[in-house]
Each structure stands twice: as C-alpha cells, then as structure tokens.
Amino acid sequence: MKIYNTLTRMKEEFVPREEGKVGIYVCGPTVYGYVHIGNARPYVFFSVLTRYLRSIGYEVNVVENVTDVDDKIIERANHECVPAAQVAETYTRAYFKDTSALGLGRPDTEPLATGHIPEIVDLCRRLVDAGMAYETGGSVYFRVEKFAGYGKLSGQKTDQMRHCELAREGEAKESPLDFAVWKAAKPGEPSWESPWGPGRPGWHIECTAMSLKYLGEGFDIHGGGRDLIFPHHENEIAQAEALSGKDFARYWMHNGMITSREEKMSKSVGNIFLLREFLKNYDARVLILFFAGSHYRSPLEFSESNLEEAAGQLDRFRNCFWKVDSVLAEAEADADASGELARAGQELAGAIERTEKDFEAEMQEDLNTAGALAALFGLVRQINEYAVAASSAGRVDAGLLGRARDLMAGQLEILGIVIREEDYAETGVEAELLELLEQREQARGRKDFAAADAARDRIEAAGYEVRDTPQGPRLVKKT
RNA sequence: GGCGACGUGGCCGAGUGGCUAGGCAGAGGUCUGCAAAACCUCGUACAGCGGUUCGAUUCCGCUCGUCGCCUCCA
Structure with missing residues (x-):
C-alpha cells in the first residue's frame, strides 16, 4: 500500500x-x-x-x-x-x-x-x-x-x-x-x-x-x-x-x-x-463517519450540518442492514432465481466484486477512507435494489445477500463502524407500542386515518418509526 | 519574513491529462390513504489569468483568496 x-x-x-x-x-x-x-x-x-x-x-x-x-x-x-x-x-x-x-x-x-x-x-x-x-x-x-x-x-x-x-x-x-x-x-x-x-x-x-x-x-x-x-x-x-x-x-x-x-x-x-x-x-459512529468522509490529511470543519450529514450516512447503512434482515426473514430462501430477481442477483454479485476491489484500492492509496466509503455506498444501493426485487418476488438468494451484507459489515468494521441488530431491531419493543401499532392497523382498515396517524405519532414519540412494508407494518428504532 | 497545504456543482467531499466519485439537500416519478424506508430520473462543477499539449479541472507559472506550522497545541 x-x-x-x-x-x-x-x-x-x-x-x-x-x-x-x-x-x-x-x-x-x-x-x-x-x-x-x-x-x-x-x-x-x-x-x-x-x-x-x-x-x-x-x-x-x-x-x-x-x-x-x-x-x-x-x-x-x-x-x-x-x-x-x-x-x-x-x-x-x-x-x-x-x-x-x-x-x-x-x-x-x-x-x-x-x-x-x-x-x-x-x-x-x-x-x-x-x-x-x-x-x-x-x-x-x-x-x-x-x-x-x-x-x-x-x-x-x-x-x-x-x-x-x-x-x-x-x-x-x-x-x-x-x-x-x-x-x-x-x-x-x-x-x-x-x-x-x-x-x-x-x-x-x-x-x-x-x-x-x-x-x-x-x-x-x-x-x-x-x-x-x-x-x-x-x-x-x-x-x-x-x-x-x-x-x-x-x-x-x-x-x-x-x-x-x-x-x-x-x-x-x-x-x-x-x-x-x-x-x-451523538452516536460515536457519527464522529467516525464524519472523520472517514474526508481524507485524513485534509483539514476538516466540525459543524452541525457536517455532523448531520454523517448522521444521515449512518442511517443509510443502518437502514440497509434492516432491509437485508427483513428480506432474509420474510422471503423464501431460494438460490435458483429467475426473471427480475435473477437480474438483480447478477447485479448484486457484480457489486460485491466491484466493492471489494474498489474499497481495497482506495485504502491502499494512503487510506482514502472517503473513496472507500463511496465504494460502500455503491454496495448499499445495490443491496437495496436487490432487496426490493427479492421482496416483491417473495424469494431470496440468502447466500448471495448474506455475502453482500458480510462484505459491507466487514469493510465498515475496518473503518470503525459496527452496526448491530439492536440498532434497528423490533425485538424488545414494549407491548404497549405493539398494541398501538395494532390499533393503527385497525384504524387504517376502517380508513380512519386521523386515528391511525395519531397512533403513529405516539409510537414515534416513543422513539420508533413505522415503516409499512408489503409484509405489514414494521417498527424501527429511531436514531 | 521562512516552510507547507488548499481553493471542485446549493452544501460537504473524493479524484483524474481525454471516460459516472459518493453523501446530503433540491425537483420529478414509482410504492403508499399519508408518512417513513427504498428504487428510478434530473445538476455537465473544478478560484482567476497565462503557458505546455491534439486535448487540462488534472502539468507549469503568475495573481487573488483561505488555512496550518515557525510559541503550547492532536
């Protein structure tokens, strides 16, 4: 290097x-x-x-x-x-x-x-x-x-x-x-x-x-x-x-x-x-991403907006992990894809290879973490795209998606970022919130959107986002 | 005064002699009751002036501007 x-x-x-x-x-x-x-x-x-x-x-x-x-x-x-x-x-x-x-x-x-x-x-x-x-x-x-x-x-x-x-x-x-x-x-x-x-x-x-x-x-x-x-x-x-x-x-x-x-x-x-x-x-990882976003030899301006940007990047990674987990949990594992899913799979496989190579090349070049990060975001996009295809197909090549996630996790770890399940998982949510979520679903069912939104507001006040997915609503911890 | 670095699109921020950085924000679209998340499309930027070159944002020179070190400092 x-x-x-x-x-x-x-x-x-x-x-x-x-x-x-x-x-x-x-x-x-x-x-x-x-x-x-x-x-x-x-x-x-x-x-x-x-x-x-x-x-x-x-x-x-x-x-x-x-x-x-x-x-x-x-x-x-x-x-x-x-x-x-x-x-x-x-x-x-x-x-x-x-x-x-x-x-x-x-x-x-x-x-x-x-x-x-x-x-x-x-x-x-x-x-x-x-x-x-x-x-x-x-x-x-x-x-x-x-x-x-x-x-x-x-x-x-x-x-x-x-x-x-x-x-x-x-x-x-x-x-x-x-x-x-x-x-x-x-x-x-x-x-x-x-x-x-x-x-x-x-x-x-x-x-x-x-x-x-x-x-x-x-x-x-x-x-x-x-x-x-x-x-x-x-x-x-x-x-x-x-x-x-x-x-x-x-x-x-x-x-x-x-x-x-x-x-x-x-x-x-x-x-x-x-x-x-x-x-x-702030989450410590916001600072780490903030640092990684510019070359280590450059001066770097510490400001609210720059930190918010790093926080947004952390969210982007976190959401990607959430999506991967969701798809792996909800879609049927099936390595023999066809049609749209096969195409997305090929692209993801290509992205894995490319990201591995690009990340390495950037780090080899005097630790260009900003470039390495860019390579990772390319992988994030491709993973998300694949997740969309897998989700709508109801099937997923678990091995492929798992490899993509592991690569992302491994490279992030080198940069100093570890994203764990508890950063986004729905597990451990109080029964009260699940109750509210159920109430929201019922309200939506009878098209009482005011009541549905009120329930959602209360859930959000408790620190969770509601994300409606094809498989139903999901709770994601807010950062 | 000496030494050194830098000036990139609305913002942050990589990089390169001719080929898409990336993120955020913004506009439009897909999905959705709405929202969130995600995806798609959209910006043709490289301080100014000269020079080298077939071609420079990228090399050279000058100008302007910003910053760091020369004192404690990560």
Missing part, C-alpha cells in the same frame, strides 16, 4: 522493517484537560490504519503514549491549587474513558511518561555524554546545531526560524534553538532525581524514550497531528538520531487539523468541543 510520508513529502510504497510486522507509535494526549474533537481525530484515524493493516495480514503493534508530566499540567495544577499528579491522573482517566466510548478498542500499549523516568534520564545522560546535550542550572538542553539533520521533517531551516532571541527566565541556553530534554524542578513542581539534580522530562524526550523502548530503532510508522511536526517530532528525531545515527522512524504520518468556525480547534482560540459532550448528543 501507499503511505504519504511527511519526511519525504511523497506517497511511498509501504515496506515494513520486518516482513509482515508493523510497529506504530502515535503521539497521544498531554493530559491537562478533557479530550476534544481535534484530539479524537488521530485516535480514530490511527485505529482505522491499524485495523486496515491487520485486515490485510500484518501483525501490528500500536503504542500510543500519554504525556502525564508537562508544563501545561503544572500550570493547571497551580491554577486549581491541586497537586500536578492529581491533574494528570484525573485527565488520564477521563481520556481512557472518553476514547473508549468511541468503541474502537485500545492501542496495544499506552505508556505513561511518568512510568519511564529511568529510560528518559538514561537517554538524557547519553545525549550529554555524546556532547549532543549540555547541563546548565540543573536543566539539560539539546544542542541543536550539533545535529546536522535538524529540520529534515518540518523543512525548517534553523537560520530562517523566527524565534525568541531572549532566553526565558532561568534558562541559560547556548542557543535559542536549543530545547530542554530535562528541566530542573522549581519548588513545588513534580520532580525525580537525576544526575543534574531533581527535575522532570522536557517535552519530546518521553516520546523518544518510549517509542524506542517499545518499538526499537527504525520502527515503521510514527504518527500524530500535523501541528506536532514542529517542534515535537523534529525534536524526537534529533534526540534519537543524534545518538544512533540511524533512522528513528521510517514513515511519518500526520493527520490534518479539525477546524471550527474555519479555524483550528484549539484551546487558545476557544473553539473546542469536548468529546464527552459530543457523545452526549
């Missing part, structure tokens, strides 16, 4: 380090607040990538970190007058809870920065020993000018950077470009013992340490949001490659930003929407 590699700015054929195996490191959150929609995009996207790679036979190991010690966390803790560790713990727990609610499972390993202090200190020490970093005032800084490859990921040239010439208070860096790998602790800050006195990791070093620990030098894919390219990922590369001289990661994948009101969703702009709030109002 092809993957766009930020490092080379090209789509490249994906060749893993070790045949059949893929190691992926994704930059997870810094836990100083609740996860917002923008944070959710990489989480969702890299889970799609993972499932896709597994579906084509790779053994995938995904590591997604949690940075639970950082300036932002300390800032927030000071602001709220609570220990930093408490802030980190609160939001780490919330992060697991909120993202789990997306129903996408978990990465294989989710290491915490604070659980890897020895590895981080060791990395810092080796950088100092190699002359790539230096200690001053209890902090350790990376000597950017000593690393020739600096800027290769972001395309930044060190001499062109617009940087603050003034060192911040307490910083005595040799060059403004240098960045902290270890920060001396100020009173009251969380700290760990180190050869340079009590301190804590700088931002960036935790990702280098943990990715190397869990995936090793030269692992396959490193991912995260575009906004991490510089300085975060650039610095990760510097820290790792300054020591080994070897490539740190082979492919760098970056998702585009979620925007809101045409601007990047970020706390500083004040246009964030929390994932937990979203999930109160």
Whole structure:
C-alpha cells in the first residue's frame, strides 16, 4: 500500500522493517484537560490504519503514549491549587474513558511518561555524554546545531526560524534553538532525581524514550497531528538520531487539523468541543463517519450540518442492514432465481466484486477512507435494489445477500463502524407500542386515518418509526 | 519574513491529462390513504489569468483568496 510520508513529502510504497510486522507509535494526549474533537481525530484515524493493516495480514503493534508530566499540567495544577499528579491522573482517566466510548478498542500499549523516568534520564545522560546535550542550572538542553539533520521533517531551516532571541527566565541556553530534554524542578513542581539534580522530562524526550523502548530503532510508522511536526517530532528525531545515527522512524504520518468556525480547534482560540459532550448528543459512529468522509490529511470543519450529514450516512447503512434482515426473514430462501430477481442477483454479485476491489484500492492509496466509503455506498444501493426485487418476488438468494451484507459489515468494521441488530431491531419493543401499532392497523382498515396517524405519532414519540412494508407494518428504532 | 497545504456543482467531499466519485439537500416519478424506508430520473462543477499539449479541472507559472506550522497545541 501507499503511505504519504511527511519526511519525504511523497506517497511511498509501504515496506515494513520486518516482513509482515508493523510497529506504530502515535503521539497521544498531554493530559491537562478533557479530550476534544481535534484530539479524537488521530485516535480514530490511527485505529482505522491499524485495523486496515491487520485486515490485510500484518501483525501490528500500536503504542500510543500519554504525556502525564508537562508544563501545561503544572500550570493547571497551580491554577486549581491541586497537586500536578492529581491533574494528570484525573485527565488520564477521563481520556481512557472518553476514547473508549468511541468503541474502537485500545492501542496495544499506552505508556505513561511518568512510568519511564529511568529510560528518559538514561537517554538524557547519553545525549550529554555524546556532547549532543549540555547541563546548565540543573536543566539539560539539546544542542541543536550539533545535529546536522535538524529540520529534515518540518523543512525548517534553523537560520530562517523566527524565534525568541531572549532566553526565558532561568534558562541559560547556548542557543535559542536549543530545547530542554530535562528541566530542573522549581519548588513545588513534580520532580525525580537525576544526575543534574531533581527535575522532570522536557517535552519530546518521553516520546523518544518510549517509542524506542517499545518499538526499537527504525520502527515503521510514527504518527500524530500535523501541528506536532514542529517542534515535537523534529525534536524526537534529533534526540534519537543524534545518538544512533540511524533512522528513528521510517514513515511519518500526520493527520490534518479539525477546524471550527474555519479555524483550528484549539484551546487558545476557544473553539473546542469536548468529546464527552459530543457523545452526549451523538452516536460515536457519527464522529467516525464524519472523520472517514474526508481524507485524513485534509483539514476538516466540525459543524452541525457536517455532523448531520454523517448522521444521515449512518442511517443509510443502518437502514440497509434492516432491509437485508427483513428480506432474509420474510422471503423464501431460494438460490435458483429467475426473471427480475435473477437480474438483480447478477447485479448484486457484480457489486460485491466491484466493492471489494474498489474499497481495497482506495485504502491502499494512503487510506482514502472517503473513496472507500463511496465504494460502500455503491454496495448499499445495490443491496437495496436487490432487496426490493427479492421482496416483491417473495424469494431470496440468502447466500448471495448474506455475502453482500458480510462484505459491507466487514469493510465498515475496518473503518470503525459496527452496526448491530439492536440498532434497528423490533425485538424488545414494549407491548404497549405493539398494541398501538395494532390499533393503527385497525384504524387504517376502517380508513380512519386521523386515528391511525395519531397512533403513529405516539409510537414515534416513543422513539420508533413505522415503516409499512408489503409484509405489514414494521417498527424501527429511531436514531 | 521562512516552510507547507488548499481553493471542485446549493452544501460537504473524493479524484483524474481525454471516460459516472459518493453523501446530503433540491425537483420529478414509482410504492403508499399519508408518512417513513427504498428504487428510478434530473445538476455537465473544478478560484482567476497565462503557458505546455491534439486535448487540462488534472502539468507549469503568475495573481487573488483561505488555512496550518515557525510559541503550547492532536
């Protein structure tokens, strides 16, 4: 398959380090607040990538970190007058809870920065020993000018950077470009013992340490949001490659930003929407479809109308599953079709083949989920068409229709969408509603449509749609 | 100032040197008492200006516009 590699700015054929195996490191959150929609995009996207790679036979190991010690966390803790560790713990727990609610499972390993202090200190020490970093005032800084490859990921040239010439208070860096790998602790800050006195990791070093620990030098894919390219990922590369001289990661994948009101969703702009709030109002799958509807590298506008559109797509899939189940339940199984049904069957068989091929081709092309989705909708149409023919013929090629449904379900699952019977099933409906439905039928029988509609309104108020089919009225749960 | 991306029909959003994206909304039709669901038909779009080409929305250049990064950020 092809993957766009930020490092080379090209789509490249994906060749893993070790045949059949893929190691992926994704930059997870810094836990100083609740996860917002923008944070959710990489989480969702890299889970799609993972499932896709597994579906084509790779053994995938995904590591997604949690940075639970950082300036932002300390800032927030000071602001709220609570220990930093408490802030980190609160939001780490919330992060697991909120993202789990997306129903996408978990990465294989989710290491915490604070659980890897020895590895981080060791990395810092080796950088100092190699002359790539230096200690001053209890902090350790990376000597950017000593690393020739600096800027290769972001395309930044060190001499062109617009940087603050003034060192911040307490910083005595040799060059403004240098960045902290270890920060001396100020009173009251969380700290760990180190050869340079009590301190804590700088931002960036935790990702280098943990990715190397869990995936090793030269692992396959490193991912995260575009906004991490510089300085975060650039610095990760510097820290790792300054020591080994070897490539740190082979492919760098970056998702585009979620925007809101045409601007990047970020706390500083004040246009964030929390994932937990979203999930109160929408099905998680609406968000997943919303993301899948555009290419992962493109910016994507988070808006009510765009979400409604995704919700409509979810409904379309759901209705298709409902129709398949209805037909399989109500039509007589008969693989020997003739006439109209035979023709529809042939078209469906063709659609199955085509969808399989198209979906695959789209995913192979740098995970073009929007194209893959389009392929799926083509299958939906063909399934619906077949269902109409089968329903009116009263016969169905159950094997064929079942294959179509399984293909649809399997591909949707790769994208992160699972549609279950309970999403539309009539089972478990309260007797009262069935009673109302019966009343409606009787009213319709005597052409008392006012009464029939009143009964339907009450059913709908209870959360069900009434769909009249050739086999009689059916109830379908509303979304 | 430097680096990078993008500008597609009413909206969202793929893609391509010549051949239907898809979804939503809209119009008409089929079915239906109505509705819902579904199916059928309908829109000939690619910011502007040049250039390359037999032919460009697709390649190149310029202009305009939007956005991201260069500071914390998914």
